[in-house]
Amino acid sequence: MRKDVYQYLQKNKELITFLHEQPIWYRKLGRDPSQIQNLEIAALHYYQKTIPHQIQKFSNGVQMATMMASMFKIMNEQS
Known part of the structure; x- marks a missing residue:
């Protein structure tokens, strides 16, 4: 080299x-x-450091946060 x-x-x-x-x-x-x-x-x-990979990671994080928020909302409604 x-x-x-x-x-x-x-x-x-x-x-x-x-x-x-x-x-x-x-x-x-x-x-x-x-x-x-x-x-x-x-x-x-x-x-996986390209822009599409970073967007996908961000999107997955947003999906996870949305799912957790909906779970907490359902748990609070049941209580």
Whole structure:
């Protein structure tokens, strides 16, 4: 792996962890260092940090809160 690519990866520990979990990227970066952008995108998808993933997490949280509120409302009506 080229020294400049390695130094870039050292700045982001999450990418290093992703490389350890997905070793195919060592070979891809070794052959074509310009793949660093694709590595970052793949890591975002792997760790579910893309905007659609964040929206889905937020939506799930809102659904959970709504369900809990309705449960508390039903419990208070029964008492």
